[in-house]
Amino acid sequence: MKTTTLAAAFLLCQNAFAQNQPTPIPLPDSLRSAAVLVQVQVAKPTHRRETSADVSSGPVTLKLEAERGERKVEFEFPEGSTVVSKALAAEAEDGEISLEDAWNFDEPTMLLIATAADSAAGFTLYSGYVKQANKAWQLVGTCRVASWQKQLTELSLTTDAPRRKPLAAQWQQAWSQRPNGSWKSLLQDTAKAPTINWTAHADSLAQAAADDSLIKQAIQTPAYANLQSTQGIFYEIIEQGSGTPVTLNDRITVHYKGYLFTNGEVFDQTKDKPASFPLRGLIKGWQVALPLINVGGKIKVVIPSGQAYSIRTRAAKIPPNSILVFEIAVVESSANK
Numbered sequence: 001m002k003t004t005t006l007a008a009a010f011l012l013c014q015n016a017f018a019q020n021q022p023t024p025i026p027l028p029d030s031l032r033s034a035a036v037l038v039q040v041q042v043a044k045p046t047h048r049r050e051t052s053a054d055v056s057s058g059p060v061t062l063k064l065e066a067e068r069g070e071r072k073v074e075f076e077f078p079e080g081s082t083v084v085s086k087a088l089a090a091e092a093e094d095g096e097i098s099l100e101d102a103w104n105f106d107e108p109t110m111l112l113i114a115t116a117a118d119s120a121a122g123f124t125l126y127s128g129y130v131k132q133a134n135k136a137w138q139l140v141g142t143c144r145v146a147s148w149q150k151q152l153t154e155l156s157l158t159t160d161a162p163r164r165k166p167l168a169a170q171w172q173q174a175w176s177q178r179p180n181g182s183w184k185s186l187l188q189d190t191a192k193a194p195t196i197n198w199t200a201h202a203d204s205l206a207q208a209a210a211d212d213s214l215i216k217q218a219i220q221t222p223a224y225a226n227l228q229s230t231q232g233i234f235y236e237i238i239e240q241g242s243g244t245p246v247t248l249n250d251r252i253t254v255h256y257k258g259y260l261f262t263n264g265e266v267f268d269q270t271k272d273k274p275a276s277f278p279l280r281g282l283i284k285g286w287q288v289a290l291p292l293i294n295v296g297g298k299i300k301v302v303i304p305s306g307q308a309y310s311i312r313t314r315a316a317k318i319p320p321n322s323i324l325v326f327e328i329a330v331v332e333s334s335a336n337k
Contacts, residue, residue, distance in 0.1 A: 025155045027176055031184055033152040035114040035177035035313075037194055040064065040157075041170045044105035053169040055111050056156040058149055062111045062128040062140070064103050073102040073111075075128035077143040084125070084319040085311075086141035088203050088210065097141030099130070107133040108172060110194070115152060118316035122148045127313040127320055138202035139311040142319050152176075155186070198310040208232075211304035211323050214261070218302075227302060231288045234302040241297025246290045246333045251278050253332035261302060261323035267315065274331045283308050290330065298329045 027033045038055050042064060045051055054063035061076040079095040086092055090099040103109040112129040127142040155176070159169045174186040175194060183193040201207075215234055218224040227234040246252060253276045257269040279290055285303030293299050303324045305311075311320040318324070 025157070025174070025186060027151075027153055027155060029151075031151075031176050032179055033176040034116070034179045035112060036152055036155045037110060037112045037173070037175040037177065037183070038155075038157065038171060039108050039110045039173035041108045041172060042066070042103075042105055043169070051159075053159045054157075055113065056158070057113050057152045057154065058115065058124075058126065059145060059147075060113060060126045060128065060143070062113055062130070064109060064111070066105075071101060071103055071105075073099045073128075073130045073140050075140045075143075077126060078145055081146070082144040084142050084144050085127075085139065085321045087139050088206050090141055092141065097128070097143075099138070099140050102130050102138060102140070103132055109133070110137075110173075112137075112196075113152070114177075114313040115149065116313050116316040117148050117150055119148050119150070121316070122146070123316065124149050125313055125316050125319060127311075129311070136200055136202045136204075137196055137198070137311070139320050142313065144319075198312045199306060201311050204306055204310070207321055208304060208306050211306070211321075214323065215302055215304065218261075224302065227300075230292070232304060233285045233288050233307055235289050235292060236300040237293060238298040238300060239293075239296070241294035241330060243295025243297075243330075244333060245294050246279070246297075246330060248280055248287055248291060250333040250335060251276060252290060252330060254328050254330050256326055256328045258324060258326045260318070261325050265317065267317035276332075285324070286326070286328075289326075290328070293330060295330050295333050298327070301326045301328065 036057050040053050042053055050067040052063050052065045054061050059078050063074045065072055065074055075097045077095060083092045083097060086097050087099050090097050110131040114127045115124055117124040124145050124147060125142055126145060128140040129137055130140055131137045157171055175183045176186060177183050185191040219227050226236045253274050255270045255274045257266060259266045279287060284307040285301055289299055289301040305321045305323055308324045309318060313320055
């Protein structure tokens with residue numbers, strides 16, 4: 001489907017707002033949409049009854065809601081789904097995560113829905129994010145839905161207001177993100193693609209403190225009693241290794257196992273053959289830890305979320321704000337060419 005067709009569908013959706021009727025915008029298979037992002041600006045209403053502007057995709061809805069002067073963002077999902085992550089200040093209940101004061105009237109607000117699916121286990125993660133004007137992105141929350149959806153297939157935009165008192169909401173941008181991270185505008189090809197700083201998010205300092213506290217509590221247990229720390233990551237050198245030192249510019253060949261700190265669930269590991277990567281292209285925790293040992297060495301690393309994948313919905317088995325544990329054995333390390 002061409003961009004002009006998508007833009008036409010978007011304009012039809014805008015026209016439908018006067019009747020408070022949602023109109024879906026199809027996302028063609030060729031986009032393989034892993035996320036949708038919209039920007040909306042809501043004028044301050046002249047009434048005090050509930051009004052809302054929301055974006056839906058798949059089984060989830062991300063909503064800006066205002067009632068009696070109070071503003072909040074709600075992330076709605078199927079009842080029975082599991083909440084696996086949320087903003088520190090958010091409140092969660094069955095089917096909903098809500099965050100107070102996360103947007104303002106008369107200012108552009110961005111809403112993002114991202115997804116990651118595990119076909120083998122048959123579940124999908126959905127995350128909702130919000131960004132106020134001139135502020136950092138913030139995770140509202142992430143749920144785990146017990147069904148598998150390969151990609152997002154449609155986008156629906158809606159406003160709701162009392163009769164004869166329409167909400168003055170202007171939908172200004174709409175984007176679809178491909179699995180490789182690039183964005184496709186659903187309005188016009190000349191629009192500037194969004195950029196997202198996942199690390200410096202709105203809760204980054206508070207989340208770092210929360211992660212640090214959890215890890216330091218774990219150090220009191222036998223499994224993590226030998227951890228040391230450097231540059232914000234925690235590690236235990238199991239074998240130093242007698243080969244050449246690992247450097248940040250190396251291409252490393254390793255055996256590894258990665259699992260979640262909170263429950264020990266393995267999300268990735270090598271099996272018969274080792275894996276090879278340029279170290280500089282890996283997460284910060286690996287970049288800090290691997291130069292601490294030599295070829296032939298083994299290390300256990302506990303990586304706070306800010307030095308791992310932060311609030312990104314990167315993989316179905318790695319929820320946002322996850323502390324990660326890796327056990328790594330370096331087989332080979334050489335200058336990356």
